[in-house]
Amino acid sequence: MEYLQDLETMTAKYRIKQYQHLVESDAAVMTSCEEEIQKLESQIQDTGANLDAIMSADSDAQKGQDDYEAANAAWEDYFMW
Numbered sequence: 001m002e003y004l005q006d007l008e009t010m011t012a013k014y015r016i017k018q019y020q021h022l023v024e025s026d027a028a029v030m031t032s033c034e035e036e037i038q039k040l041e042s043q044i045q046d047t048g049a050n051l052d053a054i055m056s057a058d059s060d061a062q063k064g065q066d067d068y069e070a071a072n073a074a075w076e077d078y079f080m081w
Contacts, residue, residue: 003054007047014040 014037021033 003047003051007044007051010040010044010047014044 017033017037017040021030021037024030024033
C-alpha cells in the first residue's frame with residue numbers, strides 16, 4: 001500500500017511540475033522544473049519496479065500454492081486407493 005500511495009503522490013507532483021514548466025517564463029525556473037521532473041520520473045520508475053516485483057512474487061507464490069494443492073490432492077487420491 002505504501003508504494004501505491006507513494007506512486008500517487010509522485011504522479012501528482014510530476015503533473016504539477018509539468019504544468020508549472022508549461023506556464024513558466026523564467027528560464028532558471030524552467031530548468032529547475034525539468035530537473036525535478038527527471039528526478040520524479042526516476043522515482044516513479046523505481047517505485048513501479050518495486051510494485052512489479054511484489055506482484056510477481058505474489059503471482060509466483062500463488063502458482064506454487066496452486067501446484068502444491070494439485071500435487072497434494074493427487075497424492076490423497078492415490079493414497080486412498
